[in-house]
Amino acid sequence: MIGNPEAPEVRCHDLVTTFDGQLVLRRLNLTVPARSVTTLVGASGAGKTTLLRHVLGLLAPYRGTVTIGGRDVWDSSEAELREIRRGISALLSGPTLFNGSTYASLTVREHLLAVLWEKHGEAVGPAREHGSNPYLKLWTPGLEGSRGRSIPGELIERANAVLERFDLVDVAELRPDELAARVRRRAALAATLTVDVPLYVLDDPDGALDSTHRRAIIDTLRETQVRAGATVLVTTHDLALAEEISDRVMVLAAGRIVAEGAPGETLRGIEAWYEMEDDYRLNESSTPAPIPGQRPYSNARPLTRLAQRLDLPDPHADDAARHWGFVLALALLAAVIALVTGWAALHYSAWRPV
Structure with a gap:
């Protein structure tokens, strides 16, 4: 180990x-x-x-x-x-x-070796070739026959064991997009x-x-x-x-x-x-069982209360504004209807023949 x-x-x-x-x-x-x-x-x-x-x-x-x-x-x-x-x-x-990563150009085997070297390279000693740059052959295109030879044998053996354990031997020389x-x-x-x-x-x-x-x-x-x-x-x-x-x-x-x-x-x-x-599920009408060492939630608008305690924007503020705006609009509409109805009633009674 x-x-x-x-x-x-x-x-x-x-x-x-x-x-x-x-x-x-x-x-x-x-x-x-x-x-x-x-x-x-x-x-x-x-x-x-x-x-x-x-x-x-x-x-x-x-x-x-x-x-x-x-x-x-x-x-x-x-x-x-x-x-x-x-x-x-x-x-x-x-x-x-390997999305957005240098590793996208590596095969599955090369990626395992690169990860192993990054974590354990110093622990197992210098590479057999290209001592200060063990990635040289690993990452250089066109050197298919030389790939992996600069990595210490212990790490190569571990990579091979992992490939076999995860049933990746048949795809070891393929890149991610394949x-x-x-x-x-x-x-x-x-x-x-x-x-x-x-x-x-x-x-x-x-x-x-x-x-x-x-x-x-x-x-x-x-x-x-x-x-x-x-x-x-x-x-x-x-x-x-x-x-x-x-x-x-x-x-x-x-x-x-x-x-x-x-x-x-x-x-x-x-x-x-x-x-x-x-x-x-936690919602605004239910209270979950309290967790030891933590304060339980409040039944009444817990997210709003939490936002106030944390000095954060009220997550319900927009909803509340829309709600009261709708209520006000209905109230104004009702008032207009009442006024129009009252005016019409007075007008009709004033002109109705006796």
Whole structure:
């Protein structure tokens, strides 16, 4: 095993996120225990991907803190943030692999080798060729016969093992644009799990889990976590996956963690994510069960009250303005009708023959 620092605990405190004046995360608090697999479940649009982007330092929250191993992600210098990210291997959501990336010109095998070298090159020693530039032959077009020879044997062996484990051997020499969408997703997940890091962040790995490869991928995920002694944070719509891989499950709804605990207990009786959405739905006429350490929601217009406490734009302000504008328009129309009717009645009575 290639050496690894101690796995970190991940904490989010009082996170607030807004898009176009709408609250997405509402003073969210969560703790991902070190050396465990924690899965975040929730309906589409609940804010799962947004939360992971806060954790990865890709999207700044409106308010709140994110710490990884006690280091504040959003209070770090660029150098400190790079150091934090060196300890993370992430699978971002999306249907394709290497979008907008230099890796788009690499084959699946080359991408695995590049990721391995980036994370572990110094740990395994200098490359056998092109010592200071191990990517030279890897990234130079037209050197098909030489590709990969500048990478140390240990990393080549690991890449080959991953290709076989994820059933990618037959597509190892293909570029991303030559792969089917599901195969690209599987290749991206393989690249994420091929390295040993303290923290894995996997956003919606469901796309890689077809019936043929599901068992092998789940086993690999668990084995990787044990081998690296890592912390793993996953988001998914697949509740069966969440129950199978997780030490702990958290449910995200209405911008907060509304339930958390052991998978069997938290997901008991829920067969699909849309049932979960119904079970945990928060609206303006319902009050969810309070979470230990957090204040419960108020029944009366909770989003408006929260916006006031946070000094944010009232998400209901436009709706309220439209409502009262409509009421005023109706009142004016009624007054006009009453005036016209009264005038007509008086006029008729004044001119009616006796």
